[in-house]
Amino acid sequence: MDPETDAHLRIGFIGAGNMAFGIAKGIISGNVLPANIKVSAPSKRNFGRFQEIGIAGTNSNVELVCGSDIVFVAVKPHLVREVLNGISPYITDRHIVVSVAAGVTLETLQELLPENTSVIRLMPNLPCIVQEGALLFTRGSCAKPADGALLRSLLQHCGLVEEGPEAWLDIHTGLSGSGVAFVYLFAEALAEGAIKMGMPSSLAHTIASQTVLGAGRVLRDSGKHPAQLRSEVCTPGGTTIYGLHTLEQGGVRASTMSAVESATERARQLGQKSTTRK
Ligand SMILES: NC(=O)C1=CN([C@@H]2O[C@H](COP(=O)(O)OP(=O)(O)OC[C@H]3O[C@@H](n4cnc5c(N)ncnc54)[C@H](O)[C@@H]3O)[C@@H](O)[C@H]2O)C=CC1
Numbered sequence: 001m002d003p004e005t006d007a008h009l010r011i012g013f014i015g016a017g018n019m020a021f022g023i024a025k026g027i028i029s030g031n032v033l034p035a036n037i038k039v040s041a042p043s044k045r046n047f048g049r050f051q052e053i054g055i056a057g058t059n060s061n062v063e064l065v066c067g068s069d070i071v072f073v074a075v076k077p078h079l080v081r082e083v084l085n086g087i088s089p090y091i092t093d094r095h096i097v098v099s100v101a102a103g104v105t106l107e108t109l110q111e112l113l114p115e116n117t118s119v120i121r122l123m124p125n126l127p128c129i130v131q132e133g134a135l136l137f138t139r140g141s142c143a144k145p146a147d148g149a150l151l152r153s154l155l156q157h158c159g160l161v162e163e164g165p166e167a168w169l170d171i172h173t174g175l176s177g178s179g180v181a182f183v184y185l186f187a188e189a190l191a192e193g194a195i196k197m198g199m200p201s202s203l204a205h206t207i208a209s210q211t212v213l214g215a216g217r218v219l220r221d222s223g224k225h226p227a228q229l230r231s232e233v234c235t236p237g238g239t240t241i242y243g244l245h246t247l248e249q250g251g252v253r254a255s256t257m258s259a260v261e262s263a264t265e266r267a268r269q270l271g272q273k274s275t276t277r278k
């Protein structure tokens with residue numbers, strides 16, 4: 001099955017939040033028709049932005065599952081158990097269940113769904129919304145390579161899609177799922193430095209966002225190590241090395257590494273909680 005050519009493939013999102021919207025937006029920027037996508041949530045309040053891009057909503061997770069081939073579980077991690085208990089009786093051989101919940105392990109997902117269900121654990125990030133996401137997935141024991149290939153081709157318009165061992169998923173959550181917010185913090189601080197020095201706020205924020213975007217594109221497209229690019233910006237005795245020295249004195253490198261570490265550990269904790277919570 002190829003989502004770009006199989007007009008019959010139906011995709012459902014349980015949870016109408018930020019991540020479901022980001023992935024749905026990425027998917028429909030390919031050739032998947034919005035009419036083949038549905039979203040479910042307890043309140044209609046969340047459906048507005050989905051309806052604006054042609055995706056219908058329902059309050060029934062069961063109705064969504066019965067009308068879908070691929071079901072994305074995009075609720076907060078502590079709700080996964082309750083949601084899967086509710087839909088499990090309606091999951092059949094034809095379904096592929098893809099969870100994006102941080103920390104929730106394949107073991108937990110498989111235990112909550114019928115035996116032999118094709119389950120995939122995926123960690124996306126918010127930039128899927130502009131087709132620049134970084135996504136990593138792991139197939140459960142009953143998900144075939146073809147199911148992974150189908151997911152990959154469905155998500156190809158969301159950004160970079162990689163498959164890897166489950167142990168990497170929590171790390172990817174710290175690096176990239178949460179990492180997006182770390183970059184925003186840095187962008188905000190860049191702008192505030194400029195505001196402190198007298199630049200108008202809106203211009204400072206516009207330039208900070210363009211700086212992050214430009215630096216990111218050069219980093220990705222050149223394939224160079226960040227240290228190499230950093231040295232290309234530094235003139236000996238110039239402005240950049242003075243600024244970098246200040247950042248190093250503030251411990252930016254150590255605190256960023258620790259941020260990835262804490263977010264990874266928190267994902268692992270969330271996984272344990274979702275196993276112990278009934
Ligand atoms: N926001 C992000 O950048 C990322 C989020 N994630 C994961 O995505 C999942 C969703 O996160 P967000 O979209 O940020 O949350 P959110 O709070 O924006 O959305 C959650 C949605 O679930 C709905 N919901 C609540 N109970 C429900 C139920 N019983 N049945 C159906 N829908 C229900 C809510 O109404 C809401 O629409 C989480 O598990 C999170 O770990 C993963 C990567 C990045």
Ligand SMILES: O=C(O)[C@@H]1CCC=N1
Nearest residue numbers: 102173176177178179
């Ligand atoms: O903060 C969180 O738990 C989710 C997972 C990665 C990004 N947002």
